[in-house]
Amino acid sequence: MTPPPETRIDVQVEHKDAPAPAGKKHPNTCPKCGSHYRDDELAAALWVCGQCGHHFPMRARDRISWYADAGSFTEEAADVRSDDPLAFFDLRPYAERLSEAELNTGLGEAIVIGQASLDAHPVELAVMDFSFMGGSMGSAVGEKFSRACDSAIEQGVPLLAVTSSGGARMQEGILSLMQLPKTVCAVEDLHDARIPMIVVMAHPTTAGVLASFASLGDVTIAEPGALIAFTGPRVVQQTTREKLPDDFGLAEQNFRFGHVDEIVPRPGQREHLSRLLRLFDGGQR
Amino acid sequence: MTPPPETRIDVQVEHKDAPAPAGKKHPNTCPKCGSHYRDDELAAALWVCGQCGHHFPMRARDRISWYADAGSFTEEAADVRSDDPLAFFDLRPYAERLSEAELNTGLGEAIVIGQASLDAHPVELAVMDFSFMGGSMGSAVGEKFSRACDSAIEQGVPLLAVTSSGGARMQEGILSLMQLPKTVCAVEDLHDARIPMIVVMAHPTTAGVLASFASLGDVTIAEPGALIAFTGPRVVQQTTREKLPDDFGLAEQNFRFGHVDEIVPRPGQREHLSRLLRLFDGGQR
Amino acid sequence: MTERDQEVNLRRRLSGLSRLPLLRGARLNGEAERLERQLERLKADTSDEAIWHSVELARHQDRPYTLDYVGRILDDWVELHGDRGRADDGALVTGIGSLDGRTVVLAGHQKGRDVKERLDRQFGMAYPEGYHKAMRVMELAERFGFPFISLVDTPGAYPGVAAEQHGQGGAIARSQAEMSRLTVPTVACIIGEGGSGGAVAIAVADRVLMQENAIYSVITPEGCAAILWRDAGEAKKAAAAFKPDALHCLDLGVIDGIVAEPEQGAQADHAEAARLLKAALVDALDYLEGIPGEELRRRRRAKFRGMGVYA
Amino acid sequence: MTERDQEVNLRRRLSGLSRLPLLRGARLNGEAERLERQLERLKADTSDEAIWHSVELARHQDRPYTLDYVGRILDDWVELHGDRGRADDGALVTGIGSLDGRTVVLAGHQKGRDVKERLDRQFGMAYPEGYHKAMRVMELAERFGFPFISLVDTPGAYPGVAAEQHGQGGAIARSQAEMSRLTVPTVACIIGEGGSGGAVAIAVADRVLMQENAIYSVITPEGCAAILWRDAGEAKKAAAAFKPDALHCLDLGVIDGIVAEPEQGAQADHAEAARLLKAALVDALDYLEGIPGEELRRRRRAKFRGMGVYA
Numbered sequence A, B: 001m002t003p004p005p006e007t008r009i010d011v012q013v014e015h016k017d018a019p020a021p022a023g024k025k026h027p028n029t030c031p032k033c034g035s036h037y038r039d040d041e042l043a044a045a046l047w048v049c050g051q052c053g054h055h056f057p058m059r060a061r062d063r064i065s066w067y068a069d070a071g072s073f074t075e076e077a078a079d080v081r082s083d084d085p086l087a088f089f090d091l092r093p094y095a096e097r098l099s100e101a102e103l104n105t106g107l108g109e110a111i112v113i114g115q116a117s118l119d120a121h122p123v124e125l126a127v128m129d130f131s132f133m134g135g136s137m138g139s140a141v142g143e144k145f146s147r148a149c150d151s152a153i154e155q156g157v158p159l160l161a162v163t164s165s166g167g168a169r170m171q172e173g174i175l176s177l178m179q180l181p182k183t184v185c186a187v188e189d190l191h192d193a194r195i196p197m198i199v200v201m202a203h204p205t206t207a208g209v210l211a212s213f214a215s216l217g218d219v220t221i222a223e224p225g226a227l228i229a230f231t232g233p234r235v236v237q238q239t240t241r242e243k244l245p246d247d248f249g250l251a252e253q254n255f256r257f258g259h260v261d262e263i264v265p266r267p268g269q270r271e272h273l274s275r276l277l278r279l280f281d282g283g284q285r
Numbered sequence C, D: 001m002t003e004r005d006q007e008v009n010l011r012r013r014l015s016g017l018s019r020l021p022l023l024r025g026a027r028l029n030g031e032a033e034r035l036e037r038q039l040e041r042l043k044a045d046t047s048d049e050a051i052w053h054s055v056e057l058a059r060h061q062d063r064p065y066t067l068d069y070v071g072r073i074l075d076d077w078v079e080l081h082g083d084r085g086r087a088d089d090g091a092l093v094t095g096i097g098s099l100d101g102r103t104v105v106l107a108g109h110q111k112g113r114d115v116k117e118r119l120d121r122q123f124g125m126a127y128p129e130g131y132h133k134a135m136r137v138m139e140l141a142e143r144f145g146f147p148f149i150s151l152v153d154t155p156g157a158y159p160g161v162a163a164e165q166h167g168q169g170g171a172i173a174r175s176q177a178e179m180s181r182l183t184v185p186t187v188a189c190i191i192g193e194g195g196s197g198g199a200v201a202i203a204v205a206d207r208v209l210m211q212e213n214a215i216y217s218v219i220t221p222e223g224c225a226a227i228l229w230r231d232a233g234e235a236k237k238a239a240a241a242f243k244p245d246a247l248h249c250l251d252l253g254v255i256d257g258i259v260a261e262p263e264q265g266a267q268a269d270h271a272e273a274a275r276l277l278k279a280a281l282v283d284a285l286d287y288l289e290g291i292p293g294e295e296l297r298r299r300r301r302a303k304f305r306g307m308g309v310y311a
């Protein structure tokens, strides 16, 4: 596993409910208990705080290196890039934000897809990366996720999706909203082919991604402390003035309310996923 | 519409949650507002209190005479009777209770089924009668309801079921419980044949009947004030010591919680049902 | 694209559309000229004001809501209540009715007309229970082969604590999934605000229509402005940037047709707005009804899977 | 029927059963002799005491519960939580596991072992949410062709205010309906208390088995006594009258086979009880797996539709 090229998370303005950017603090400072880590220490610990168990964000390529058996990953659709159909311009042009994100993250988009094996079980991976414009879903993310579904069907192997997203990418306007039904239809095609999808919800899984493919897993696990909400706490409070429960929107609350199958800390994830893949391999049809 | 042969409701011990038997009071005394009615007055008003709208129990044959176009009803399976497979004996033998119920009600069992038309729409009717051992469901009731499903399939007409029951008939032991999956399977056969079922829940629709075919209607209407509960208020209170809401288990609460489509007082029922039958007749398949 | 290119592009699309069976009724009803006028208006449409006018009309307090249309376009109507699990959500109404001799199942967001009704119906913002109710009637439509029609008019799904706890995201996802599985003809029309996930939850249809002054967007203009401009007051600027109006949605391939409104907007003449909507719905159903169910589903999924622009 | 007739009748049934493929495993494992012994015991079984003994063993506090069996009979196991709507009901556990090399989906009521767990799991009495969770995993089984196994052990569905408000009756009905629709092999086993609607909700299976000392009944003995004898203390009398024991359920055609328990009862030797249960489940699946899905469903419905005795 190689350490990530850049561990700082660019929250930008895309995601309104992510934890506040670390500001002056060193990015490897645990926001929960204040412990400091060197990059290599944190990487070796799967970006989990050794003191308190806080799960730091994990980059897509790091997660793939970790999940996939050594050398087994073959990336797909790496050339798919976002376009700018609305010539969108807010405080800065969308095109400029895209270029900057690519430069900062070394990624072409907020999701990486490809074929791999996990503990010798062949699997299709679709892993989101929050550092690319808050993991927001535009046309390119929707297209790449859909292609992952098709590739899983073609290979006849399960799809393992890891979500981390602030929602739809509003710079693509209504087309970003259309990525919801687009990815939903892709999952339904997957299910018609009787291919399972396992979803791992990482921090944060919100808005348009939660309201589409992320919620359609046959089995859904969440990382501890991950925010999993359609509407984040700030907007809920501003809109309704309701008093929010302490664990509002967190994985733990979602588990209690029946929305995820299990909360699995990173150290146990690979074994958990391997067991699931083994089980899905044992059907009679 | 002929007045019922016997309007007194024999609650017996079968139904634990029905309103207390009227005791010394005249059976035509409204339990809600105390108004008195002659038999013919009450019958002419569809057994609805003119003062307060309370819905008195309605006998199966009266309801059939009312719903069915004049002369259109042809009874089916009238000869199906309960048996006594366990030779059940509590304070009195089951066989004796059955004979008495038949004598008192003029019915062979707690449900009457047959073909009819309602506003010229052909329909299969399955109407329960609470006066026959509290409308409890034993093997004969399960069989007759199932035959109504088959008859509806054979004719290709909707099934209209009216429920009023204290639950499974425990004198038939485990066989009475098996009427739940039996009637559920009959409804599923009906649905596979794309035949609709409309359910009218009358007071009380509880326990085993609510937990089987009564809950599987494509459209479900309830009569005002009807008790609709799997476990009735007395047992809930005795078991859990919870404070019960005022309208616990009533049709109105069930409507608020999303379990019935509409509460329709008797004077509007026939038109409501006619409209539904007309709509179900207008499909494209 | 220059403005000129844009106009040419749209003219081509509109003229193409007028040849589609979908718009047969439009021609018959003299809507072709209306589309021409829309096109004329488009030339001025690059102004913030023109798009903002649509936003205002889409949210106009006198605009007809779902039940206003139901009363005018359906001959028979029985509202079906409740999700069979927890609640009856007044922000999303469902029922079975008769449209021009055809039995249809309908679901639509419902805003309130007066203060009390607005609160009761949460301003047309549904809880997960609303989407569960919609899924229930979709299954009813599927079982009996009734076409499914949805009328979309919501600022978005309800953003509350209980709504989140009850699974707002999952409900919206599953409602879309349910629509993508149907083998009956499905038509959606955005009749006011098509706000984000709460809107698309019931709009995964074979034919997605939009009224002339309706809007369809990933976020409210105010929400977008608050995030991207850091100032909710910049809503006009945001709307101009993300272009939620019907013509741009048509241009982007997101909708299949535009339903004309009375000259001053649907709020000015409910009866006429209903007549135009009814004609468009009937035309869409006429067009769809010959197509086998499996083929409908295949085409529907292919259409949505083709949405988006990427390099 | 005289006692003599009853015995003859049962002997005929048992000998018939031992020739069924279902009991192939039983023969191999020497269960035939066990059945003989059961038959011997039956002669004394007309006494209230013998039936009551089953009631006591079925509710024995040391009796193995669903998760005790899961840990012993499945090689892999991943518990699946939550109904995707409102809650994760601990009174009914669901998951996916591997039984003798076959992936299966399993659902079972779960009582608590200590005071805290008993309260957390409501003594194995599920809310509607529990049945919704069960339906969710049934759909998972159906989608991927995994056999569905249920272990039944509940005094009944939870009798509470919220349970009623959330639709207890409808949930039980729909869970049965869902089972009646499955095209995968389904096996249910009553492993303790098979209490009323809460039990049958997950027991509409191709093969319904009962452990030797389990009970299956329309109401608890105490509940029946309270209503019919007007005295809950007459529970023994009630149990003797409605006969909830396995042999009588077999005699009435309600179950398809009896799973032997260790000599003193399942509570005395969990490992042996699990071994016997596993063998019976594997046999049942072996028998069912050759039958096409549509045929399984047809036969399953025909079986339940044939239940009951009437004149």
Ligand SMILES: [Zn+2]
Pocket: A030, A031, A032, A033, A034, A035, A049, A050, A051, A052, A053, A054
């Ligand atoms: Zn820490």
Ligand SMILES: [Zn+2]
Pocket: B030, B031, B032, B033, B034, B035, B049, B050, B051, B052, B053, B054
């Ligand atoms: Zn009165």
